[in-house]
Amino acid sequence: MKSLAELAAIREKMKDKIVLREGGANTRIVVGMATCGIAAGARPVLNAFVEGVDKEGLNGQVIVSQTGCIGICQYEPVVEVMEPGKEKVTYVKMTAEKAEKVLKEHIKGGKVVQEYTIANAKNA
Numbered sequence: 568m569k570s571l572a573e574l575a576a577i578r579e580k581m582k583d584k585i586v587l588r589e590g591g592a593n594t595r596i597v598v599g600m601a602t603c604g605i606a607a608g609a610r611p612v613l614n615a616f617v618e619g620v621d622k623e624g625l626n627g628q629v630i631v632s633q634t635g636c637i638g639i640c641q642y643e644p645v646v647e648v649m650e651p652g653k654e655k656v657t658y659v660k661m662t663a664e665k666a667e668k669v670l671k672e673h674i675k676g677g678k679v680v681q682e683y684t685i686a687n688a689k690n691a
Contacts, residue, residue, distance in 0.1 A: 607643035
């Protein structure tokens with residue numbers, strides 16, 4: 568059993584990560600975490616987005632969450648980015664490295680990373 572002080576320290580350490588996944592931000596990054604997504608490598612992608620949002624100082628502006636099956640298993644890991652007033656962007660065959668680029672160019676820079684989108688995957 569942990570002491571009350573140890574539990575309080577753990578709570579404080581994890582507070583930012585909980586806000587990232589449950590807060591009321593404007594931009595939402597949703598990672599498909601059904602069995603097929605996890606098998607394809609979605610867990611490192613989810614972690615990269617959570618850590619990247621924190622590292623880039625986007626807490627309160629961006630929420631990272633997970634969902635079950637998105638329905639396009641052949642394109643896993645799948646990430647959807649939803650921003651108010653904009654069309655949803657679906658990124659496919661994501662990796663932790665691609666997540667970093669999406670954070671910098673799309674989430675921070677406002678420019679969709681076209682080569683990672685489902686539209687380009689369908690045409691390839």
